[in-house]
Amino acid sequence: MSIAHEAAKAMLSDALLQDSSGIDRLVHLELELPLDKVIKFVSVGLPLLLVSMAFAREISLGPQISCFPPSNFTVKQASYVDTYCWDSLMHHEFDSDGNFEERSLWVHKMFPYSLLAMAVLMYLPALIWRQLVMPTLASDLLFIIDELDRAYNRSVRMLLRSHRHAARSELGARADPV
Known part of the structure; x- marks a missing residue:
């Protein structure tokens, strides 16, 4: 019984979560969906690519009109x-x-600048999300994660104590001859 008791104690003590700093945990929080990242990359990156190609063409080939x-x-x-x-x-x-x-010819002249304005407008929701919402959401999530970790560690410690108490009472029952 002592081998099983030691194995259970080792397993339960290994199950305790280690306390880690909030900054380390904040790095691992993923607050942006993968689809949102793709949409942001396409909606911002594509106009910027087209603008850079238009300006590169203007520089390398001379004026278009x-x-x-x-x-x-x-x-x-x-x-x-x-x-x-x-x-x-x-x-x-x-x-x-x-x-x-x-x-x-206004459309032809202003087209690259309109693409640049469109890229900025498409990036605004992501920028607002990152600057205004993410800090609040991250702090709330870290608080919830810390509370869940504390509750988990309390339950593991309580289980360890009850397991020790059961082992002591079993040893005491063996020592007392009836």
């Missing part, structure tokens, strides 16, 4: 025409009937 100045213009005059065309955000052409038509 250029005006065609007459061939008798000097380099400075051609540069001025390009700048004016880009800054005025208007494209002048004739339609199929020969009527003069103006179209705005």
